[in-house]
Amino acid sequence: MGGVKVDGRVERGEQTRRQILRRAAEIASVEGLEGLSIGRLATELGVSKSGVFAHFGSKEELQLATVRAAAKIFVDEVVTPAGGATGLARLERLLDGWLAYSQRRTFPGGCFFYSVQAEFDARPGRVRDSIAEFDRSWAELVRTAAADVPGLVGDPAQLAFEVVAYLDLANARSVLHGDTDAYARARTAVRRALDRATRQA
Amino acid sequence: MGGVKVDGRVERGEQTRRQILRRAAEIASVEGLEGLSIGRLATELGVSKSGVFAHFGSKEELQLATVRAAAKIFVDEVVTPAGGATGLARLERLLDGWLAYSQRRTFPGGCFFYSVQAEFDARPGRVRDSIAEFDRSWAELVRTAAADVPGLVGDPAQLAFEVVAYLDLANARSVLHGDTDAYARARTAVRRALDRATRQA
DNA sequence: AAGTTGTACGAACGATCGTACAATTAGTTT
DNA sequence: AAACTAATTGTACGATCGTTCGTACAACTT
Numbered sequence: 180m181g182g183v184k185v186d187g188r189v190e191r192g193e194q195t196r197r198q199i200l201r202r203a204a205e206i207a208s209v210e211g212l213e214g215l216s217i218g219r220l221a222t223e224l225g226v227s228k229s230g231v232f233a234h235f236g237s238k239e240e241l242q243l244a245t246v247r248a249a250a251k252i253f254v255d256e257v258v259t260p261a262g263g264a265t266g267l268a269r270l271e272r273l274l275d276g277w278l279a280y281s282q283r284r285t286f287p288g289g290c291f292f293y294s295v296q297a298e299f300d301a302r303p304g305r306v307r308d309s310i311a312e313f314d315r316s317w318a319e320l321v322r323t324a325a326a327d328v329p330g331l332v333g334d335p336a337q338l339a340f341e342v343v344a345y346l347d348l349a350n351a352r353s354v355l356h357g358d359t360d361a362y363a364r365a366r367t368a369v370r371r372a373l374d375r376a377t378r379q380a
Numbered sequence: 381m382g383g384v385k386v387d388g389r390v391e392r393g394e395q396t397r398r399q400i401l402r403r404a405a406e407i408a409s410v411e412g413l414e415g416l417s418i419g420r421l422a423t424e425l426g427v428s429k430s431g432v433f434a435h436f437g438s439k440e441e442l443q444l445a446t447v448r449a450a451a452k453i454f455v456d457e458v459v460t461p462a463g464g465a466t467g468l469a470r471l472e473r474l475l476d477g478w479l480a481y482s483q484r485r486t487f488p489g490g491c492f493f494y495s496v497q498a499e500f501d502a503r504p505g506r507v508r509d510s511i512a513e514f515d516r517s518w519a520e521l522v523r524t525a526a527a528d529v530p531g532l533v534g535d536p537a538q539l540a541f542e543v544v545a546y547l548d549l550a551n552a553r554s555v556l557h558g559d560t561d562a563y564a565r566a567r568t569a570v571r572r573a574l575d576r577a578t579r580q581a
Numbered sequence: 582a583a584g585t586t587g588t589a590c591g592a593a594c595g596a597t598c599g600t601a602c603a604a605t606t607a608g609t610t611t
Numbered sequence: 612a613a614a615c616t617a618a619t620t621g622t623a624c625g626a627t628c629g630t631t632c633g634t635a636c637a638a639c640t641t
Contacts, residue, residue, distance in 0.1 A: 188637070188638050213412070217628085230590065233588075297497075300495075347552070355497055356512060420597095434619070437600095438600080
């Protein structure tokens with residue numbers, strides 16, 4: 180698939196860009212996308228401030244690129260691994276995968292999107308729109324996965340709402356309080372919700 | 381109760397301070413406690429920057445005072461109104477009260493503590509400790525209210541975890557997407573969870 | 582070999598940040 | 612009326628913010 184370009188300059192630039200975005204996503208999950216500063220990013224990576232800036236052209240573009248990079252990581256770690264399964268197994272893999280992704284601290288500040296969503300949810304702009312769009316697609320993914328469980332009892336959208344709520348609170352409690360029980364509570368809640376929704380009627 | 385001091389200067393100062401903190405809490409629920417700047421606060425309130433600064437002595441103290449002021453508002457709007465009830469009615473009033481407090485946008489950015497918790501959960505410092513302590517006491521309040529429901533089926537801590545998760549997600553969805561259904565979903569989820577926990581065993 | 586392209590750099594800009602301190606205004610006490 | 616006190620102001624500081632610009636150099640094209 181990859182193009183046949185062998186331009187070492189571009190390749191080097193893309194590698195630098197990837198390094199910037201990986202670090203940016205880590206920082207943003209802790210300090211927020213607004214707390215992420217170009218100067219600090221440059222210092223931590225050992226490159227020049229203008230070098231970082233040149234890759235994006237504005238801070239807003241850096242933030243948008245960071246969201247896209249984090250989205251890719253999220254998809255790789257949570258969505259793709261559940262790709263092989265169907266029905267109830269697929270829904271379970273999505274939810275278990277999310278909890279594992281949060282718990283293993285793929286991003287040091289917990290789930291990247293939980294952090295930045297709370298930061299941007301109330302202000303206008305392209306960054307907020309980008310985050311909202313990703314969150315919407317994740318919610319819809321869980322909803323359709325629930326709807327695809329054969330013989331499901333009750334409203335799949337309601338079930339999806341409830342189980343996603345457990346995931347988010349587990350992430351929040353764990354990061355804020357170091358509460359190691361939070362993930363266990365969420366797993367219990369998810370399992371019981373799925374049991375109720377798949378029991379014989 | 382009130383002291384007999386009639387010093388107009390002190391009184392005026394306290395009033396200014398209250399105005400600052402009310403506005404600060406509003407701003408922080410949208411832009412975050414770090415996005416809140418002393419200069420902007422002064423401009424919006426029509427007072428001098430040094431006037432705002434003198435009331436607190438440092439930005440961290442301003443942030444801490446803002447958290448305390450928001451906590452007082454939260455208690456007045458959610459905790460106190462549920463004070464008269466006991467048992468299941470008390471738990472219901474707490475949860476309904478929270479949803480109403482979020483939905484009526486007491487703070488323009490939704491629940492103040494949801495916003496600032498996600499902002500500070502991963503960084504050290506006194507502000508984070510203050511937020512964590514308040515969140516802990518709220519979680520414990522719901523937990524004890526659940527434990528005080530007579531004849532409860534199941535673990536009250538697990539029940540408290542699940543219902544608080546519904547509240548938080550309703551707030552998040554509503555603020556991020558303008559999703560008007562989110563509160564209805566949360567109310568449905570809360571009601572069914574309480575029904576299950578209080579059914580005849 | 583000469584010319585072009587793309588990345589990264591250093592220096593500087595205007596603006597804003599939090600903070601410091603002396604001067605001023607308004608209200609209280611003697 | 613004078614002395615005192617507390618709230619507020621104006622001015623100024625160093626640091627950092629995002630951004631702009633001209634330049635250096637390596638890699639590719641002709």
